[in-house]
Amino acid sequence: MLRYVIKRLLLMIxxxxxxxxxxxxxxxxxxxxxxxxxxxxxxGSVVQDVLDNCRRELGLDQPMWMQFWTFIKGxxxxxxxxxxxxxxxxxxxxxxxxxxxxQVAIMATLTAxxxxxxxxxxxxxxxxxxxxxxxxxxxxxxIAMPSFWLGILIILTILVTSKAWFGVPWMPPxxxxxxxxxxxxxxSMLIWPALATGYRYSAVATRMTRSALLEVLREDYVRTARxxxxxxxxxxxxxxLRNALLPVVTVVGIEFAFLMGGLVVTExxxxxxxxxxxxxxxxxxxxxxxxQFLVMMVVAIFAxxxxxxxxxxxxxxxxxxxxx
Amino acid sequence: xxWKKSVFALPxxxxxxxxxxxxxxxxxxxxxxxxxxxxxxDEPPSFDGHRETTFALIxxxxxxxxxxIRPNPQxxxxxxxxxxxxxxxxxxxxxxxxxxxxxxxxxxxxxDGSPLTSADVLATFQRIIFPKEGISSARQAQLSMVESVTxxxxxxxxxxxxxxxxxxxPALAAPFHFIYSxxxxxxxxxxxxxxxMGSGPFVFDVRxxxxxxxxxxxxxxxxxxxxxxxxxxxxxxxxxxxRVQAIRxxxxxxxxxxxxxxxxxxxxxxxxxxxxxxxxxxxCLLITSPNHERKPFxxxxxxxxxxxxxxxxxxxxxxSKIAIVKxxxxxxxxxxxxxxxxxxxxxxxxxxxxxxxxxxxxxRLLKEAGQENxxxxxxxxxxDQPYTIVGTWLIDQWKQIGVEVTQKAEATxxxxxxxxxxxxxxxxxxxxxxxxxxxxxxxxxxxxxxxDQYGRYKSQKLEDLHAKMNQxxxxxxxxxxxRQFEKIVLDEEAHNSISLWWYRIIPHRSxxxxxxxxxxxxxxxxxxxxxxxx
Numbered sequence: 001m002l003r004y005v006i007k008r009l010l011l012m013i014x015x016x017x018x019x020x021x022x023x024x025x026x027x028x029x030x031x032x033x034x035x036x037x038x039x040x041x042x043x044g045s046v047v048q049d050v051l052d053n054c055r056r057e058l059g060l061d062q063p064m065w066m067q068f069w070t071f072i073k074g075x076x077x078x079x080x081x082x083x084x085x086x087x088x089x090x091x092x093x094x095x096x097x098x099x100x101x102x103q104v105a106i107m108a109t110l111t112a113x114x115x116x117x118x119x120x121x122x123x124x125x126x127x128x129x130x131x132x133x134x135x136x137x138x139x140x141x142x143i144a145m146p147s148f149w150l151g152i153l154i155i156l157t158i159l160v161t162s163k164a165w166f167g168v169p170w171m172p173p174x175x176x177x178x179x180x181x182x183x184x185x186x187x188s189m190l191i192w193p194a195l196a197t198g199y200r201y202s203a204v205a206t207r208m209t210r211s212a213l214l215e216v217l218r219e220d221y222v223r224t225a226r227x228x229x230x231x232x233x234x235x236x237x238x239x240x241l242r243n244a245l246l247p248v249v250t251v252v253g254i255e256f257a258f259l260m261g262g263l264v265v266t267e268x269x270x271x272x273x274x275x276x277x278x279x280x281x282x283x284x285x286x287x288x289x290x291x292q293f294l295v296m297m298v299v300a301i302f303a304x305x306x307x308x309x310x311x312x313x314x315x316x317x318x319x320x321x322x323x324x
Numbered sequence: 325x326x327w328k329k330s331v332f333a334l335p336x337x338x339x340x341x342x343x344x345x346x347x348x349x350x351x352x353x354x355x356x357x358x359x360x361x362x363x364x365x366d367e368p369p370s371f372d373g374h375r376e377t378t379f380a381l382i383x384x385x386x387x388x389x390x391x392x393i394r395p396n397p398q399x400x401x402x403x404x405x406x407x408x409x410x411x412x413x414x415x416x417x418x419x420x421x422x423x424x425x426x427x428x429x430x431x432x433x434x435x436d437g438s439p440l441t442s443a444d445v446l447a448t449f450q451r452i453i454f455p456k457e458g459i460s461s462a463r464q465a466q467l468s469m470v471e472s473v474t475x476x477x478x479x480x481x482x483x484x485x486x487x488x489x490x491x492x493x494p495a496l497a498a499p500f501h502f503i504y505s506x507x508x509x510x511x512x513x514x515x516x517x518x519x520x521m522g523s524g525p526f527v528f529d530v531r532x533x534x535x536x537x538x539x540x541x542x543x544x545x546x547x548x549x550x551x552x553x554x555x556x557x558x559x560x561x562x563x564x565x566x567r568v569q570a571i572r573x574x575x576x577x578x579x580x581x582x583x584x585x586x587x588x589x590x591x592x593x594x595x596x597x598x599x600x601x602x603x604x605x606x607x608c609l610l611i612t613s614p615n616h617e618r619k620p621f622x623x624x625x626x627x628x629x630x631x632x633x634x635x636x637x638x639x640x641x642x643x644s645k646i647a648i649v650k651x652x653x654x655x656x657x658x659x660x661x662x663x664x665x666x667x668x669x670x671x672x673x674x675x676x677x678x679x680x681x682x683x684x685x686x687x688r689l690l691k692e693a694g695q696e697n698x699x700x701x702x703x704x705x706x707x708d709q710p711y712t713i714v715g716t717w718l719i720d721q722w723k724q725i726g727v728e729v730t731q732k733a734e735a736t737x738x739x740x741x742x743x744x745x746x747x748x749x750x751x752x753x754x755x756x757x758x759x760x761x762x763x764x765x766x767x768x769x770x771x772x773x774x775x776d777q778y779g780r781y782k783s784q785k786l787e788d789l790h791a792k793m794n795q796x797x798x799x800x801x802x803x804x805x806x807r808q809f810e811k812i813v814l815d816e817e818a819h820n821s822i823s824l825w826w827y828r829i830i831p832h833r834s835x836x837x838x839x840x841x842x843x844x845x846x847x848x849x850x851x852x853x854x855x856x857x858x
Contacts, residue, residue: 053460054460174561
């Protein structure tokens with residue numbers, strides 16, 4: 001198992017390096033100039049000296065290879081530098097946003113798992129009954145409905161119903177407070193985006209659970225377990241579900257990593273000051289340093305999540321750790 | 325002679341008052357207490373007002389600072405009502421209008437307890453007008469008429485101008501001219517980019533990156549009894565839908581940039597008497613800039629045809645229902661004494677009252693220029709209000725004379741990169757200014773001499789007229805020259821054309837009192853006179 005873990009960890013290095021090269025080159029193909037944007041995008045003009053000075057300060061006058069080396073050196077030494085847009089340390093800019101994105105990702109994942117596994121299991125066990133049809137309709141709706149749109153509907157519903165019931169419209173808070181400072185305030189803000197994204201996420205996972213379980217339920221060893229006279233509950237939980245969960249774990253892992261940086265529109269809808277919003281703003285502002293760091297962070301999260309998924313695979317199915 | 329009675333100010337005041345643009349003062353007695361929450365569409369890149377040009381800096385940061393002079397918060401569009409903030413009284417121009425001496429109040433302290441003196445005011449304006457190497461000053465050009473700034477004693481600051489200029493006082497009153505501490509600037513000229521420490525009505529409290537900035541009442545504020553609020557909280561909210569919902573759900577009392585008509589109507593329908601709407605013409609306009617270095621836009625006939633095709637009078641009514649534009653105008657802010665009257669406008673290409681005749685002339689000009697089948701791309705910013713809406717409308721207008729146009733809407737970065745490189749046919753550029761100051765604001769139409777004019781034309785005649793207009797004090801003379809200048813820009817050479825002037829709509833919670841709308845989203849945001857009536 002240890003060899004397996006080390007092998008998986010080492011495989012992350014070329015992935016991270018490839019991503020670093022790609023993002024470095026891609027950012028420099030976008031037309032525009034951070035200095036001009038920062039100093040004159042409001043419609044004014046800026047003299048060449050000031051532009052040159054700005055570029056010098058940001059290191060943009062250096063040759064490309066030097067800029068790349070600075071970037072890689074920063075990654076290796078964990079010196080992530082400063083945002084080119086705000087000139088503040090990247091770590092400071094990200095700290096609060098990371099907390100928020102992580103909390104939303106965890107809450108959405110919990111919502112999804114709590115919905116997906118029971119629903120997917122029931123739908124598979126009760127295949128082609130009204131329960132199955134209901135679950136399938138529920139999941140198709142979840143996949144078809146963009147979470148940002150669902151988010152807007154949630155906010156509007158809250159506004160309209162609160163006005164109807166209490167006489168004054170109420171909407172979820174629009175600024176983040178960490179959960180340990182004010183749990184009620186925090187949850188009253190984050191529960192809604194977690195539900196909106198968790199629903200879509202659960203729809204994917206429910207369908208995956210259902211189809212994987214249906215496949216496993218047709219396996220010989222399940223038939224054998226039933227032939228031995230085991231309780232149906234035991235057959236499903238111990239023999240079928242555990243094996244059916246392998247693809248579900250993959251989906252959950254990938255979605256979790258996606259939620260950490262990909263909730264761009266949903267974050268806008270709920271005014272979540274998360275990593276997705278920061279990502280878009282950094283690209284629009286041509287903040288190379290921030291964008292590169294965020295991409296590398298998301299790549300690292302994906303790589304780490306995949307690593308955890310692989311470990312889970314090995315735990316769920318011991319054959320994997322022996323054969324790889 | 326006080327400034328209020330000067331030749332520059334009186335006619336302007338009378339004309340503005342006649343135009344009904346002044347607002348009555350709030351009759352209620354202000355109450356103390358409460359925290360005002362408002363939403364801001366963007367976060368500023370830095371905290372340095374001298375460097376930045378965005379309203380995203382003004383809304384959350386202006387309440388921390390004092391300025392030398394400012395528009396009257398209760399009558400912010402009245403050009404005769406500039407008032408002192410850190411000075412004792414508005415000065416009378418001396419030396420034939422070339423010297424302005426400001427006396428600085430002695431009772432002002434920065435938030436760190438140090439006294440504010442003329443040395444701080446001097447250091448501030450030296451930094452703005454004569455920045456040292458490596459310091460960027462966004463409004464240096466607007467104060468280019470200043471020859472020197474001196475502080476002969478601890479409570480006097482003297483501005484000497486190269487020539488008399490009606491543009492000086494409005495330019496000096498720009499809301500970005502925060503008074504900084506000389507000691508801080510001496511220690512680090514760029515200290516204010518990352519830090520906040522002023523002498524304004526509120527003391528900096530918290531900044532959460534990307535989320536909010538908060539301020540607490542400064543008890544030592546020099547305008548006695550103010551501010552009325554205990555504090556404020558500026559919450560950054562990027563999407564317009566969310567900002568509207570935030571006001572509706574009372575997570576915020578206002579958004580000070582401006583919302584479209586539909587949002588106003590939705591809020592009024594949902595909140596009734598709990599929402600108050602203030603509206604004003606807006607000192608912002610969209611400018612169609614044909615690239616003079618690219619054929620066929622080097623031909624004045626083609627440029628004239630493009631402006632002749634646009635039905636501004638008809639479009640104003642329809643567009644004002646869906647977009648933040650409304651008023652037909654020339655290059656000067658509508659209803660300003662220097663602005664063209666309706667009759668004067670109707671003499672110029674693109675403003676004729678008979679649109680059929682105008683479009684027939686446009687077709688004739690295109691035919692004469694051999695451009696009956698003209699096709700081009702309109703470069704635009706990918707921002708709905710009002711850029712892409714007005715862009716789409718213009719495309720339809722040009723279609724009426726057989727011109728086929730494709731809109732290419734891009735994010736701000738690539739959009740300006742394209743404009744600067746000259747790789748475009750026609751662009752929809754904008755000009756947004758703070759204090760209405762036509763003598764300065766119209767410099768955008770100087771062509772390459774303006775620095776930020778992307779039409780790529782050069783006109784010595786325009787430069788001479790503009791310089792002349794800026795060096796005379798008589799408003800009547802200024803107006804005459806302005807008409808000549810405008811006629812060249814919009815009609816004879818059609819270097820640029822104006823679509824419609826923007827229209828500012830601010831729906832805010834009715835409990836927010838004391839705030840008056842102005843013609844700019846940059847001014848009147850110190851919040852010292854705002855109070856909450858709950």
